[in-house]
Amino acid sequence: MPVVASVLDLIGNTPVVDVSHLSPNPRVRILAKLESQNPAGSVKDRIAMSMVEAAEADGTLQPGATLLEPSSGNTGIALAMICRLRGYHLKIVLPQNVTAERRQMLEAYGAEIIPSPAEEGSNGAVRLAQKLADEHPDWVFLYQYGNEANPTAHLTGTGPEILRDVPEITHFVAGLGTSGTLMGVGAYMAEHAPHVKMYAVEPPSGEHVEGLRSLDDGYVPPVFEKWGGIDALHGKRIVRPADSIVWTRRLVNEAGIFAGISSGAAMAGAAKLAERLEEGVIVFIVCDGGWKYLSTGAYTEDLETVIDSIEDVIYF
Ligand SMILES: Cc1ncc(COP(=O)(O)O)c(C=O)c1O
Known part of the structure; x- marks a missing residue:
């Protein structure tokens, strides 16, 4: 190899x-x-890379940008690895009741965690992220559920x-x-x-x-x-x-x-x-x-x- x-x-x-x-x-x-x-x-390494590269190519993602993503697991972790290497700041909206390992992995890669209510599950994390994205138009919201680079x-x-x-x-x-x-x-x-x-x-x-x-x-x-x-x-x-x-x-x-x-x-x-x-x-x-x-x-x-x-x- x-x-x-x-x-x-x-x-x-x-x-x-x-x-x-x-x-x-x-x-x-x-x-x-x-x-x-x-x-x-x-598997989410593939789509995280693809979404970041597409956003870099079309100019959405500028050096030093802040990204926001609702993810209770793999996409957040993959994005965190890539953001760390590419110099972006990543905020992950994470339901409070995910396993400790996920939070630890995100933290290990330097992502910032925004907690969302446990009882609202992953749909609640999506809703909170959408609200935050509306309030902060300068943050880049890749949104894996709607992004065709996925x-x-x-x-x-x-x-x-x-x-x-x-x-x-x-x-x-x-x-x-x-x-x-x-x-x-x-x-x-x-x-x-x-x-x-x-x-x-x-x-x-x-x-x-x-x-x-x-x-x-x-x-x-x-x-x-x-x-x-x-x-x-x-x-x-x-x-x-x-x-x-x-x-x-x-x-x-x-x-x-x-x-x-x-x-x-x-x-x-x-x-x-x-x-x-x-x-x-x-x-x-x-x-x-x-x-x-x-x-x-x-x-x-x-x-x-x-x-x-x-x-x-x-x-x-
Ligand atoms: C552990 C795990 N399995 C399966 C899937 C489903 O894959 P996809 O989002 O491509 O439908 C996901 C992602 O949502 C996942 O995190």
Whole structure:
């Protein structure tokens, strides 16, 4: 591997691992794309870089600027790494009940944290950020839910990498948060491998799975609508929080992949899909590693206790 000038040069080009021994159908292979290998630890490194570069290119982001973003996790951490290296000041609106590891990571990278009410969750953080952005027009509000540089990062990065490394792919499965991953990879496949079917993993309405949202809960991300929306998907798999935890544990115990909870959800969705296929090759996304979720006990505590606590702790 060549020596690189900056960790930012290590974003993308993530490896794919065969976890077909976890497939419930011997004729369906399941492959995990490890976005946890990005330098700040998640798939969001790609979109944070893409949004910053787009804002630099169009002049929105000037040297020394202040950025504002509502994020309870990965996007904030990725932006914090990039802002530190590029000399920007970053303010992150963060719900008060996220795990301590996230706050610590943001602080380690030098981001300023603006707390938002725990009971309002990530939607409350979005609302407060929007209000602050209106009050401070000089702050740059990249807003991952509406920023087309988000799906573009997957159109130009994640999608081509998958087809290059797994040309035999038949199905793609990913969790839906901002929808950037599914919309961007989907747009690439529609152009270059239109037989590939796109599946979203969502929690049931009203239930929480780390990193994911149910479109039925009321908020539809603007990037979802702008990039084809429901027509860009071939189906969705509803995954309950309990299944997500069970599969997160199976990934670590049976494949050695120490992943976050939404990756367990994506794996659960891939397994459900595999059961219904005649044959095929499914690629799913491991969004992040398990490090930020250790304090929740998700990997080692009694399963019922962890599932009960999902209602109290914000995982996304
Ligand atoms: C841990 C995790 N998993 C999954 C997702 C969903 O990805 P996307 O926003 O591209 O839909 C996110 C982001 O929202 C996330 O932070």
